Amino acid sequence: YVTTEQEISIGHEILIRAHNGRLVDVSKVREEFPRAYESWSEREDHALVEGYRHGLTVAELAKRHQRQLGAVQSRLKKLGALTAKKEQS
Secondary structure, eight states: OOOTTOEEEETTEEEEEEETTEEEEHHHHHHHOTTTTOOOOHHHHHHHHHHHHTTOOHHHHHHHHTOOHHHHHHHHHHTTSOOHHHHHO
């Protein structure tokens, strides 16, 4: 049984991650999104929020930060920059 956010890693490299009840091959995801599943730094958080406040879309931010769209949406919500109302517009 795999729980959410469980990881299988060798050394410091995450190989497989359980996400929302399914296994994710991190190396495959990183072919398209090189920074997928990496921790967010304070500097990156700041750049993310500032970019969003200056009118960049979530898709543009995802591309700039080399992360998945859902990861950027989730991070903006966690940081209080994106609310359900803003997400719908």
